[in-house]
Amino acid sequence: AQSVTQLxxxxxxxxxxxxxxxxxxxxxxxxxxxxYVQYPxxxxxxxxxxxxxATLVKGINGFEAEFKKSETSFHLTKPSAHMSDAAExxxxxxxxxxxxxxxxxxxxxxxxxx
Amino acid sequence: DAGVIQSPxxxxxxxxxxxxxxxxxxxxxxxxxxxxxxxxxxLELLIYFNNNVPIDDSGMPEDRFSAKMPNASFSTLKIxxxxxxxxxxxxxxxxxxxxxxxxxxxxxxxxxTVV
Numbered sequence: 236a237q238s239v240t241q242l243x244x245x246x247x248x249x250x251x252x253x254x255x256x257x258x259x260x261x262x263x264x265x266x267x268x269x270x271y272v273q274y275p276x277x278x279x280x281x282x283x284x285x286x287x288x289a290t291l292v293k294g295i296n297g298f299e300a301e302f303k304k305s306e307t308s309f310h311l312t313k314p315s316a317h318m319s320d321a322a323e324x325x326x327x328x329x330x331x332x333x334x335x336x337x338x339x340x341x342x343x344x345x346x347x348x349x
Numbered sequence: 350d351a352g353v354i355q356s357p358x359x360x361x362x363x364x365x366x367x368x369x370x371x372x373x374x375x376x377x378x379x380x381x382x383x384x385x386x387x388x389x390x391x392l393e394l395l396i397y398f399n400n401n402v403p404i405d406d407s408g409m410p411e412d413r414f415s416a417k418m419p420n421a422s423f424s425t426l427k428i429x430x431x432x433x434x435x436x437x438x439x440x441x442x443x444x445x446x447x448x449x450x451x452x453x454x455x456x457x458x459x460x461x462t463v464v
């Protein structure tokens with residue numbers, strides 16, 4: 236069975252500071268990994284995804300994530316936070332079998348302080 | 350290109366009433382998902398369709414909930430009778446299944462309040 240753990244339900248950073256949102260996964264097969272962002276009162280939007288190609292994945296809005304198999308991690312980073320990055324971020328895992336559902340983490344609320 | 354379209358965006362209804370949420374997936378997508386989001390339980394997958402056929406409905410909370418997908422461009426999620434604990438945001442999402450990884454595209458959500 237696949238699962239995702241997001242460490243830290245709330246993260247606060249100052250504008251211009253590094254953003255680091257942590258995600259660890261569990262999967263019995265090579266996983267597909269995703270980060271989604273949800274702005275207030277909106278649906279989820281794909282930030283980036285890992286599909287067994289390059290381990291460092293670049294996404295939209297300056298975000299990137301690195302797949303580390305040895306650590307079973309897929310942490311999301313951005314070098315310099317912007318006020319507009321304030322949102323909830325969800326890590327998700329999908330197995331590569333026939334079931335195509337995503338298993339979502341519990342989410343991390345990012346607050347950007349001026 | 351149009352994304353996943355959901356209606357209504359907001360609904361307030363009285364306990365006991367029937368609620369029908371509607372979804373139009375992205376054209377060409379063959380998988381459709383209904384999720385529910387609450388503060389307490391986060392994002393929960395309710396049901397998953399592939400090629401209009403329900404594949405996994407294990408997340409449907411109880412018999413009051415039902416979902417249909419009569420064709421590739423339309424799905425409904427019905428709650429009858431509704432209860433206050435059904436208050437949540439209901440998301441419809443769609444994807445095109447394939448080996449390159451499944452990007453699921455979400456609608457804007459239907460915000461349901463049952464009073």
